Amino acid sequence: MISVSATASTAIGQEFRITTNVYLEQDEKPSSTNLTLFSDSVIYDFVEASGGEVTVFDLNRGRIVLLNPARQIKTTLTTEFLLMYVKQLRQNASEETNNKLFNANLTEEAEVGTKRFSVSSDNLTYTVEGAAAKFPSAVKRFQYFADWFARLNATRVGNLPPQARIRINQVVADHKMIPESVTRVLKAGIRRQVVRATHNTNWLWTNTDRKRIADVSNQLAEYKEVAHDAYFSR
Template sequence: MTAYRFYAGDIGVYALAAFSYALPRWTSRLAHQWSTTMARRPFTLAASTAVAAAALAASFATHASAQEFRIETDVFIGEEETSASHSVTLFEKSAVYEFNENPGEIIVYRPGDEGRPAQFILLDLASQQRTDVEADRVEKLMGKLSQWAASHKDPLIQFSAAPKFDESYDQQSGVLTLSSPQWTYKAATIEAEDAAVLERYQDFIDRYTKLSTMLQNAPPPGPRLSLNAALARHGVVPVEIQRTTGGDDKNAVRATHLFSWRLSREDRARLDEAQTFLANFEKVDNEAFIAARTQKDKPVVRGQSN
């Protein structure tokens, strides 16, 4: 089986200002990386225990009407007991803020409305720089990436362009499975009793899945988007997800996420600090932001991603 690893900060990934020009260089580098290294793509929303699942169900009943909530995320690779990444995602009234510890960064998502397109704002805490990325430009790049992957000789890359899963959902247990020889998701879920909260979550996750593909030099986001769609069809949210590729359980990735339907004082302080960063960080174009990140050249494992 081919092994994979994806790195953040690749210059072709972030070059949204000139993505049509950058794509051939990017895909060439991806093909080389995918043929020699191991994929470590985390994914979204899981709670670590049955107790957490029960607490989440109770929270839906009590706080479903609240538009503000938080998700604390840890991602585990294989059988490792120490998390590979930790992040906190805060859904405040008008935007979503994800705070990542390694690398030190904040990703802000602002949904589109009349006269304003949806966008991401990426804040690098080390360089004190920010760059703005329109979500529509991410969509266009994903389309080009999928076209490239559809004719790739590697079966896993090709599958990710247009995935086809066998889907099963046990309503009594809440277990949702999407399976194929190339890629498998197994998710424990509970019902989302508030449609508005579920819709907001789904909008963010779909957008973030695509952004994360770029941040990680990953294959097209088709598999994760398929899981997102299945969750939406069943009106559920995941409390635990395990993802394996190529039937290799040793490289399985598990994400644990703790939900809270209130923002704490600490959360409010984080949001205030993020607002200060937004106002004061140097605004640079995508190319300059890429260059600063590329110098770090370290593997990254993300939480709220695909």
């Protein structure tokens, strides 16, 4: 089981939180909102909805635990499993899909003065507006979270493989920044899908944040562990 007591040893000023709102196309109302709490070695991601899923990333142990409060179950994925899963996706994909998404020729652009970065291929573009982090470790911790979240999302039906997202994460981290916004444009024939995410970063946790982490500790102890397939079944 993941230990959440690691937060107690977090250096003062090394905790931070990010609220992410995701917008589809030109919608003004977010389709989803997540709160992500970063400690020194554990990252907690909460879907901000009734019974919303909680994801716990343990940096030291290489584990990701998914908690479903509505069903009171949990499942554990190792980072090794996710790497193998993405590799298998690549092997099983059609030649067309491989060329468009897995093996796409990605082009990087960096406008350091405007803190704007992009990674693009013929079919997919990620554009990021960055901001300086308050402390250097935040850059690497956000990159770790975003990389593994992209791999985790790839396990869910209908989502994109993670390669392009991981590449833009690296570009932003190389410039010692974290994203303020991320825009993804996917082209499929004549269709063009736009998804935009905004990230609001605060460099202190609230008392409510700490209570939520205490609740997660209880959930980790109490929820029934199930296999991956059982967890993702509806």
